[in-house]
Amino acid sequence: xxxxxxLTAKPTASYWGPLAIIGALFFIFGFxxxxxxxxxxxxxxxxxxxxxxxxxxxFAFFISYTFMAIPSSWVLRRTGFKNGMSVGLLTMAVGTLIxxxxxxxxxxxxxxxxxxxxxxxxxxxxxxxxxxxxxLGPRESAAQRISFLGxxxxxxxxxxxxxxxxxxxxxxxxxxxxxxxxxxxxPYLILTGVLVLLAVMxxxxxxxxxxxxxxxxxxxxxxxTRTSVFQFPNLVLGVAAxxxxxGAEVITGDTIINxxxxxxYGNDEAKFFTTYTLFGMLAGYVLGILCIPRFISQxxxxxxxxxxAIVLSLAAVLTxxxxxxxxxxxxxxxxxxxxxxxxxxxxxxxxxxxKIGSALLIMGISGGALLPLLxxxxxxxxxxxxxxxxxxxxxxxILYYALSGxxxxxx
Numbered sequence: 001x002x003x004x005x006x007l008t009a010k011p012t013a014s015y016w017g018p019l020a021i022i023g024a025l026f027f028i029f030g031f032x033x034x035x036x037x038x039x040x041x042x043x044x045x046x047x048x049x050x051x052x053x054x055x056x057x058x059f060a061f062f063i064s065y066t067f068m069a070i071p072s073s074w075v076l077r078r079t080g081f082k083n084g085m086s087v088g089l090l091t092m093a094v095g096t097l098i099x100x101x102x103x104x105x106x107x108x109x110x111x112x113x114x115x116x117x118x119x120x121x122x123x124x125x126x127x128x129x130x131x132x133x134x135x136l137g138p139r140e141s142a143a144q145r146i147s148f149l150g151x152x153x154x155x156x157x158x159x160x161x162x163x164x165x166x167x168x169x170x171x172x173x174x175x176x177x178x179x180x181x182x183x184x185x186x187p188y189l190i191l192t193g194v195l196v197l198l199a200v201m202x203x204x205x206x207x208x209x210x211x212x213x214x215x216x217x218x219x220x221x222x223x224x225t226r227t228s229v230f231q232f233p234n235l236v237l238g239v240a241a242x243x244x245x246x247g248a249e250v251i252t253g254d255t256i257i258n259x260x261x262x263x264x265y266g267n268d269e270a271k272f273f274t275t276y277t278l279f280g281m282l283a284g285y286v287l288g289i290l291c292i293p294r295f296i297s298q299x300x301x302x303x304x305x306x307x308x309a310i311v312l313s314l315a316a317v318l319t320x321x322x323x324x325x326x327x328x329x330x331x332x333x334x335x336x337x338x339x340x341x342x343x344x345x346x347x348x349x350x351x352x353x354x355k356i357g358s359a360l361l362i363m364g365i366s367g368g369a370l371l372p373l374l375x376x377x378x379x380x381x382x383x384x385x386x387x388x389x390x391x392x393x394x395x396x397x398i399l400y401y402a403l404s405g406x407x408x409x410x411x
Contacts, residue, residue, distance in 0.1 A: 019145060021207050022129050025085065026152040028198065029125065032092065032118055032191070034157030036061055037254040037274040038165045039115075041267070044258060046180050047108045051258060051384075052376035058250050060112040062369035064119030069363035072127040073355050081128045082207050088128070089199035091121030096195060099188040106178040127362045146340035147288035154282040157253075161275045163187070169257075169271040229353045229360065233408035238346025241401040242364030244394040245338045247371025248309070251391065252331045253277045255375060260325055262384040276329035284336020292340075299345060299402055301337035306399035309334035313391040324385060331391070338398060345406040 036057050044054035076084040095117030102110035129149075168183050230236060253274055260270035284305075292298050309331050316327035343361065350357045371390070378387035 018207055019148070021202070021205060023149055023152040024198075025125060025129055025202075026149040027156040028089075028092075028195070029122060030153035030156030031160045032096075032122070033061070033153075034253065034274065034278065035160040035164045036115075036250075037257055038161065038168055038271070039111075040254055041257040041261065041270070042168045042180075042184075043108060043111065045267075046178055049108075050376070051255075051379040052373060054258065055255070055372045055376035056112060057115060058254055058372040059369045060115040061119045062246070062250065062366055064116050065123050065362055065364075066366040066369070068120050068123035069127065069359045069365075070356075072124045072362065073359035075124055076128055076355065082202060082205070084124055084128050085207075086199040086203040088121040088124035089195050089202065091124065092118045093121075093192045093195035093199070095119075095121060096188045096192045099184050103181040103184050106181055123362055123365075126365075127359050146343060147285045147292065147336070150285040150336065150340060151282060151289075154278045154285065157278045158275050158282070161272065161278070165271045165274075169267045226353075229350070229356050231411075232350060232353065232357070233411055234348060234406050235346045235350060235353075235357050235360065237401055237405040237408065238342050239360050239364040241398050241405065242339075242342050242346070242361055243367035244371075244397045245335070245342065245367070246365045247367030248331075248391050248394045249335050249338075250368040250372050251375045251388070252328050252335070254372065255379075256325065256328050258379075259328070259384050259388075262379075263321065263324075265325075273325060273329065276326070277332035280330050280332030280334075281336045284333045285340075288337055288340060292337075298337070298341040299406060302341035302345075303399065303402035305334045305337035305341075306395050306402055309395040310392060310399065313388060313395060316388050316391075317386060320385075328388065342401070345401075348406075349409075 040054045040057045043049060043057060044051070047053075072084075075087065079087060095114045098110060098114030098117065102108075102114055164187055167187055168180075226232070256273040256277060257270045260273045261267070265273075288301060292301055312327045312331045312334060316324050316331075319327060346361055347354055347357050371394070375387050375390050378390060
């Protein structure tokens, strides 16, 4: 592994520069991730797909986290975190570039290959960047820093809905078929150029390296006596909680456009429904920055977020029309504390196992691949509305983790 400056937990003034760089990366994460909601609706019409088949967009994108979570940790050990980020960005650029021949050949399968490669690059990027937010500064305020990154992510997601959603869905109809696929070429060529430019900028930036030894110093003495990362229940249960959360987040964010269309809204109205979810998450992240840990602990925020999500999930199933859509969108607000809280709670006292623990948490993102497929199947076989009942057991498990799962130190 190349030698580089060691990142240490210094006073707050020292980490805002690196945090701003990571924030820019999270902006890119948000743009390419949340545009999936637009692509699901767009491809459903263009290729005349079932709900289950259109949700393969999310599957292709998020299943890469399963394949690359552990290898990405190995890549980062070989390249260092900064060089690894550049590799991730370049891999994403290859994926976005593949959209051009996919559009020319009108091949849904080739689009899915491009999405898979974008996900591969994102896996490396997230494995590298999430530990920065946890390690940069006091661990008890880690949720606050991750909330800042979440704001960057969701702002980009909102922008993607207006920019890409406006280009792909405005005036689009199912009758247009594959002829509408040319609409993706220009925006994805531009996105490719931006990713390559960012890769070069990160490579030559002053971003410091996260050293495994540094985080080992912040770990507990227990971490030095354990031989496997699976000996940490707070991590293993945290991975499961993250699996449930990402699946729920993708369901509430990426399927809401198709849900709106299924209950009678047109493209020009439904294309904005994901932005409602993202604005809710944005409000939740801002509240997290203001309140955590000053007025409320990260685990308490996690608990109340899960409770609110359970209530809203029930309301979405029991109501109709725009009220049901709004309940699904408001789950975005309830979701906001989950990701920022689970990361530091799951990585607490891992010491030398922090990097592999981070990789396992990234693997939990595969919930965004598998659970939307189940939701799509329920939508096609039961009903678009009652399929959202799937959210209830997911948030119940997150509530368990918030109440007691994170406290477990041994099996």
